[in-house]
Amino acid sequence: MNPNNHSLSLAVKDIHASKTFYEKLGFEPVEGTGPIEDNWIIMKKGNSLIGLFQDMFEENIIFNPTNARNVYHDLKEQGVEFLMESESIHEEKGPCHFCIADPDGNQILFDQHND
Structure with a gap:
């Protein structure tokens, strides 16, 4: 198991608001960049990955x-x-x-x- 190879998947209420917020922190979309209406997107800043998921998970998940x-x-x-x-x-x-x-x-x- 490589602890340097992980991301955080966040259960969000509003995918658009969350995407905008993380863009302000310097994150850029890297996956799920199709229609955001699919309710998920993966964003990256440096080596950090954050997955934003609306109506897919009840709680936040560490993803490895x-x-x-x-x-x-x-x-x-x-x-x-x-x-x-x-x-x-x-x-x-x-x-x-x-x-x-x-x-x-x-x-x-x-x-x-x-x-």
């Missing part, structure tokens, strides 16, 4: 894009509880994801988009 399968198996061996996991996490290749929570209930989503 990495080799999800390796991390999943390591955490499973350590007895970590999973909030959710995709069926594809058990396959050898392709997209997969799972979610855990820290002791304070902060959700951490591990999401792999490719092999």
Whole structure:
């Protein structure tokens, strides 16, 4: 797991207002730059990534894009509880994801988009 490879996904009430706010802080859109009516956008400033999601999550999520399968198996061996996991996490290749929570209930989503 690479702690330098993460982002924060924020559950926002108004995607337009949030985008404008983070642009004032120097963030620029890098993904989800199509119609903002899709209710999500990824913004970047330096090495920091913030995902803004309207009506998609109830709470904020720490997002760690990495080799999800390796991390999943390591955490499973350590007895970590999973909030959710995709069926594809058990396959050898392709997209997969799972979610855990820290002791304070902060959700951490591990999401792999490719092999």
